[in-house]
Amino acid sequence: MMESRISNATPPRAVVFDLGKVLLDFDYGRAVGQLLPLINVELAVVKRLLVDSTLLFDYETGRLTTEQFYERIREATGFSAGLTTFEEIFGDIFTEITPMTALLPQLQRLGIRCCVFSNTNEMAIRHVTARYPFYAAFDDHVLSFEHKAMKPDPALYEVVERTLSLKGSDLLYLDDREENVVAGWERGWRAFVHRTPDESLQHLRDAGLPVG
Numbered sequence: 001m002m003e004s005r006i007s008n009a010t011p012p013r014a015v016v017f018d019l020g021k022v023l024l025d026f027d028y029g030r031a032v033g034q035l036l037p038l039i040n041v042e043l044a045v046v047k048r049l050l051v052d053s054t055l056l057f058d059y060e061t062g063r064l065t066t067e068q069f070y071e072r073i074r075e076a077t078g079f080s081a082g083l084t085t086f087e088e089i090f091g092d093i094f095t096e097i098t099p100m101t102a103l104l105p106q107l108q109r110l111g112i113r114c115c116v117f118s119n120t121n122e123m124a125i126r127h128v129t130a131r132y133p134f135y136a137a138f139d140d141h142v143l144s145f146e147h148k149a150m151k152p153d154p155a156l157y158e159v160v161e162r163t164l165s166l167k168g169s170d171l172l173y174l175d176d177r178e179e180n181v182v183a184g185w186e187r188g189w190r191a192f193v194h195r196t197p198d199e200s201l202q203h204l205r206d207a208g209l210p211v212g
């Protein structure tokens with residue numbers, strides 16, 4: 001067994017995790033594949049709706065409720081199997097990234113508070129809460145649709161600081177999107193682009209947190 005590196009760093013007091021592509025991988029393609037037999041438009045129309053229009057942005061910033069979002073989908077695609085079925089399909093896009101979710105109990109044993117910080121929507125969170133026990137075990141959850149702001153909008157980073165009553169280098173933040181990391185870094189957070197679990201574990205160890 002390799003001896004762990006000794007770090008002189010003052011450890012952070014909380015670790016802030018992005019959800020998508022850090023704790024959970026996701027693939028909208030899976031949902032689209034299941035939707036196609038149930039709708040009367042072609043793939044390109046669904047893709048335009050989810051990727052090129054502001055529909056998902058409006059939903060994830062809380063400008064649309066789940067019912068309004070579903071209604072827009074229904075109108076645009078002819079989907080008629082009901083909100084519950086839609087929610088099952090739309091939510092079933094995730095795969096747990098276990099080397100990352102395994103960090104949660106380790107960090108909490110060290111007395112480190114752990115926060116989920118995500119651009120997301122109500123349907124996704126309902127699904128994740130029901131399916132993945134690690135999610136509820138997080139100490140805090142700061143979600144775009146609940147605060148009407150999306151990363152990298154500083155307003156959402158302020159919510160994290162207020163919720164945790166921590167700021168600056170007391171926070172260590174991992175996110176796969178560079179612009180989100182930069183926004184954290186600009187506030188004095190210790191912020192890193194998540195590329196692989198191995199690399200992120202090393203960032204935590206370098207910050208004085210003996211994990212892995």
Ligand SMILES: [Mg+2]
Nearest residue numbers: 018020021176
């Ligand atoms: Mg992400």
